[in-house]
Amino acid sequence: MYGSSTASTSSPKPAHAASSSSSSSGPTTTLATLGYFCIYNPDFGLTDETQHEQLLYYVARKTVSIDAKMRNIGLAQGLVNFAR
Secondary structure: OEEEEEEEOOOOOOOOOOOOHHHOOOOOOEEEEEEEEEEEOOOOOOOOOOHHHHEEEEEEOOOOOHHHHHHHHHHHHHHHHHHO
16 A cells, blocks of 8 residues: 655745734644545566556556556566565
């Protein structure tokens, strides 16, 4: 399983926010969000032609092409192999 998340410690002020120096409230915190979540099994799809069979489940907030999904799986496999 592998997912992508992003986090930020400060966010820009809204366009309607006042820009006076006396009303500074400091940095705000933005919570992390999950960009996509996938489950893959490297035991399936052992050849390049059947590599897409490794993908068991994939969900994202926006539509993602199969090529982008496979790049994400490749990144996850690289991280797992590096950690071994």
